[in-house]
Amino acid sequence: MSGPKYGKYGGQFVPEILMPALEELEEGYEKYKNDPEFLKELDYYLKDFAGRETPLYYAKNMSKKYGVKIYLKREDLVHGGAHKLNNTIGQALLAKYMGKTRLVAETGAGQHGTATAMAGTNMGFQTHVYMGAKDTVRQRMNVYRMELMGAEVHPVESGSKTLKDAINEALRDWVSNVEETHYLIGSVVGPHPYPMMVRDFQSVIGNEVKQQIMEKEGRYPDSIVACTGGGSNAMGIFHPFVEEKEVKLVAVEAGGSGMKQTEGAALHSASLSVGEDGVLQGARTRILQDKHGQILESSSVSAGLDYSGVGPELAYLADIGRLTPRVANDDMALNAFHELSLMEGIIPALESSHAVAHVMEAAESGELGELVVINLSGRGDKDLEAVRKIDRGE
């Protein structure tokens, strides 16, 4: 049962041990995604547990300064502080309907791990979260949050000790405990049906924007701008607009400390912009790799964007010209982090700061049009310590 591909991208490149689990998951998803009882329960959780719908906020000060109308989709106000909970509620509920008892997840910045712990604990799962050892240090408050909610956090010491390695480790756990376990992937990456399923669960963002912008402006925006690591917040807000060809979709990747690479590592995480066709962690997509096909370590000031691949559907949309990839580097993101905090009284996550930074850079040139929506995918609380250290030169 090979999954739908996005052009040449996507697919199921996983060990045979996982193929029956993917078939089971695909069947489960097809069975429940339109089931009235499932949808009613999903709706209840999204509303009463996660706090949806989130506002579409008119950023008046920022709009004034940059000369275009800028709206922020406030995913930072979702319970837990990021869009991640939309997907974890969806998948945890699905796992419950499928009779699973155990969740495993990987996390970069800790937002997805936290969101998995929230949904998992609430719905009665035993939850295991794999996190790169490097990320457990830079995001230690999120580790504590997960532990408070009863999740077991496993620091991963292999490879680059970041998200890519945490995914490998989570996959290994799943391979070993596949019968009772659901692997709750946090982005639109991995083998089919994950990219499709995560996109569908995150599409609540774009669907709300469609209604909200109509009510406020009477038309769709000229541009929608979202940060992109794996790309779940981006696909979530973009997907309902893909057929609305007049809306420009802009995916902003982490430019890190420069668009260069050294032996075995890139100084950025811009796989959509400069990555090449390849197969990583279950899917064919654009990835950062050397000429032999070894995966390069990626780099970004924001752990959530620090990933060597990107969702296959984003790669496809970029190929057909429906999506515009852009890059904002660490300095631009840090600057946007401060500027938005000062201008609007909203502290954005470092991930979202990349999207904000691109708008600050590009708005005046006119390339984004007159009406812009930024997906503010998460709040910056988790990044306070990291940014404070950078500010003080520590």
Added chain:
Amino acid sequence: MQLSTKFSELSAKKEAALLAYVCAGDPNIEATPAIVDSLIKGGADIIELGLPFSDPVADGPTIQEASERALAAGMNPDRYFELVASLDVDVPLVCMTYYNLIFQRGLDKFVKDCVNSGISGLIVPDLPAEESEELARSCSTNGVDLIFLIAPVTTDERIKMILEKSSGFVYIVSRLGVTGARSEVTDATAQILSRVKTDIPKAVGFGISNGEQASKVVAAGADGIIVGSAFVDIVASGENVNKRLEELASDIKSGCKV
């Protein structure tokens, strides 16, 4: 030498095959020929040489660390094929690697490099049968066996589909989990062996580390025993490597008499 020839020879002698895995270039490129020789001296019938990948998701820590050492030592596909071509052995060689390295080199070029360097089979643990059509075509044109895995959770329908695409041998994963030495052989091994009904040789891997375990697996109906992590552990220890590899190979091979 072709895999089918080797399996027929052994079957005539009432022996199961010992397939020994090591990672090429671990701990350095120069060490590999002597390691391969030791395994063959000890009784290995087929050598599986890993071409290391940066993100080996189907492998456990032992083989992941071996891959990291080999990559750090400068192993890459170009050097891999040079190394394989330089080996002076009369047993079949099998390449085990991940799909992105094959994809990046170009499927046809990779398969032709296998043929030219003397490799007769290819194992790609992250390439399920569904995604394998293009590579299978190239392998079949060039006479390289493409070997698929079957796991205890694989359904009967999938087993049938996988067997239709298999040649050389089928790689039976004896238990859930990733590669790595384990202390017991479970009933799951016998169960999965009885479910795979085929004339293609069945080789069982994952968790086998001594002759006693091997003989149980052979008694359960295996035509071959695949051992990786136990050999890689010896390489990693760096102590008396060649002698100990030969001894362990010899111990496991002693369990391969039918």
